[in-house]
Amino acid sequence: MSTLTLPHGILSMPPHPSAPPAHHPGEPLLLDYAGGALGEGASLAIATHLALCPACRHTVREMEAAGGALLEELEPEPLEPGGLERLLARLDEAPAEPPRRLPPSIQTGAPFLPPFLPEPLRGRLARLWRGGPGEGDLSGLPWRRSMPGLAYVNIPTNGGARTRLLRLQGGSALPEHTHHGIELALVLRGGFSDEFHQFLPGDIGVGDDAVTHRPVADPEGCLCLSVADGEIRMTGSIGRFLNRFIRV
Amino acid sequence: MQHSRLHPGPLPGRPSPGAPARPGHAHADHAHTQRGHCAALARRPRLLFNAPMRNTDQPGAAPSSFTAAAPSEESAEALLLAVGRRQDRAAFASLFAQFAPRLKAYLRRLGSDAGAAEELAQEVMLLVWRRAETFDPAQASAATWIFTIARNKRIDALRREQRPEIDLDDPALVPDPVEDAESALSAAQASGRLRDALGGLPPEQAVLLRMAYFEDKPHSTIATETGIPLGTVKSRLRLAMDRLRKSLRDAG
Ligand SMILES: [Zn+2]
Numbered sequence: 001m002s003t004l005t006l007p008h009g010i011l012s013m014p015p016h017p018s019a020p021p022a023h024h025p026g027e028p029l030l031l032d033y034a035g036g037a038l039g040e041g042a043s044l045a046i047a048t049h050l051a052l053c054p055a056c057r058h059t060v061r062e063m064e065a066a067g068g069a070l071l072e073e074l075e076p077e078p079l080e081p082g083g084l085e086r087l088l089a090r091l092d093e094a095p096a097e098p099p100r101r102l103p104p105s106i107q108t109g110a111p112f113l114p115p116f117l118p119e120p121l122r123g124r125l126a127r128l129w130r131g132g133p134g135e136g137d138l139s140g141l142p143w144r145r146s147m148p149g150l151a152y153v154n155i156p157t158n159g160g161a162r163t164r165l166l167r168l169q170g171g172s173a174l175p176e177h178t179h180h181g182i183e184l185a186l187v188l189r190g191g192f193s194d195e196f197h198q199f200l201p202g203d204i205g206v207g208d209d210a211v212t213h214r215p216v217a218d219p220e221g222c223l224c225l226s227v228a229d230g231e232i233r234m235t236g237s238i239g240r241f242l243n244r245f246i247r248v
Numbered sequence: 249m250q251h252s253r254l255h256p257g258p259l260p261g262r263p264s265p266g267a268p269a270r271p272g273h274a275h276a277d278h279a280h281t282q283r284g285h286c287a288a289l290a291r292r293p294r295l296l297f298n299a300p301m302r303n304t305d306q307p308g309a310a311p312s313s314f315t316a317a318a319p320s321e322e323s324a325e326a327l328l329l330a331v332g333r334r335q336d337r338a339a340f341a342s343l344f345a346q347f348a349p350r351l352k353a354y355l356r357r358l359g360s361d362a363g364a365a366e367e368l369a370q371e372v373m374l375l376v377w378r379r380a381e382t383f384d385p386a387q388a389s390a391a392t393w394i395f396t397i398a399r400n401k402r403i404d405a406l407r408r409e410q411r412p413e414i415d416l417d418d419p420a421l422v423p424d425p426v427e428d429a430e431s432a433l434s435a436a437q438a439s440g441r442l443r444d445a446l447g448g449l450p451p452e453q454a455v456l457l458r459m460a461y462f463e464d465k466p467h468s469t470i471a472t473e474t475g476i477p478l479g480t481v482k483s484r485l486r487l488a489m490d491r492l493r494k495s496l497r498d499a500g
Contacts, residue, residue: 036461040411047414061388062492064396071354076353083366
């Protein structure tokens with residue numbers, strides 16, 4: 001188990017960031033997510049940002065409304081005969097269950113995870129929990145070390161993306177790297193900065209290979225979700241972060 | 249590396265080595281779908297659709313209004329409410345007639361063959377029946393609600409993954425700011441305006457918008473396959489979305 005720790009207190013700060021996020025995924029990624037075209041790793045980062053960002057949630061709801069309108073105006077495809085009757089028969093076999101309205105900590109069975117971790121990331125981490133000395137401090141996750149000041153947990157996702165929870169000690173700078181595709185970095189606690197911007201909890205950095213710069217964890221350290229997806233390209237984005245975080 | 253999402257046919261990929269087993273996902277992921285990661289989208293008041301529906305069956309509404317089969321003036325929202333509140337099978341049959349053929353078309357456009365699309369459309373309609381109770385017309389139109397169920401079910405079934413979704417009951421979720429109710433449209437009004445706005449889109453925007461929703465391709469893949477520069481794809485899609493959003497926001 002990793003001995004890397006974040007400074008005392010960073011995990012027990014109030015559950016919600018004090019300000020709305022300043023860095024968003026941008027409309028192309030939100031539309032890819034709303035339309036269902038985004039891979040699982042990138043979708044996990046986008047959806048977890050949505051939990052922290054009412055503005056992007058609103059945009060996605062509008063995009064889903066457009067999806068509903070497009071569905072309505074599709075040319076109907078003739079059905080095989082008897083489809084409705086077959087389905088009506090199944091309604092009796094499988095009576096509706098009442099929808100669950102349990103708190104996520106019960107739904108995911110993960111009261112041991114810190115309260116600030118939103119769904120859907122929370123549920124994914126809960127599957128990886130293997131027990132540990134403490135509760136609420138992430139110590140029961142399967143941390144790995146790759147370089148001084150950096151630890152990570154691999155989160156299995158389909159589609160070839162690399163999805164990781166990263167923990168950086170304050171002041172850690174990451175080596176440079178080139179990559180193909182995009183990288184997403186969603187800050188969960190603490191933050192990181194580059195020459196141009198500071199990224200705080202709820203912020204998502206979207207990077208590609210167009211710009212090179214060196215992100216450095218803020219003094220209190222940084223906990224973030226990072227996703228590298230080689231299938232997605234961006235143009236005019238603000239630089240890449242994650243490969244330096246994870247391919248070291 | 250080729251990714252299964254580019255090949256939306258039946259089960260092209262294999263699950264990641266560490267992914268949890270999802271036995272029988274194509275037909276029987278009931279336990280997981282009951283977790284409500286789709287239905288959760290429709291639980292809480294939202295920014296977009298706050299006004300009450302015209303056709304909600306308030307106490308005192310004529311109880312017979314939903315029992316006739318498919319009266320053409322009955323809105324899909326009213327039919328869905330009748331299913332959710334009374335398990336009204338006639339209303340469900342009307343919804344099936346309206347949506348199942350379009351769901352089949354949606355799934356075929358996304359690469360399923362006719363048989364698989366028919367099967368999956370049935371599964372989506374079964375989820376519509378089971379989750380109708382959670383439908384709230386103040387939050388989404390019936391078509392939007394059904395679209396999100398179909399989108400998620402397709403991903404769950406064909407890609408062997410559980411689509412990551414927010415949970416509106418999550419205490420860690422940052423709540424919406426209080427909305428100005430006057431600016432909100434009913435879901436039915438919003439649907440009508442969106443359809444009008446779609447009809448008015450320039451063809452080069454409309455084509456790309458349909459690709460974004462119906463071809464399972466991120467922007468970057470659309471650009472590669474159409475030969476249209478990525479920047480142009482993005483700007484056309486942005487113009488299209490701006491136009492659709494403007495139709496929702498502008499009064500009259
Ligand atoms: Zn945002």
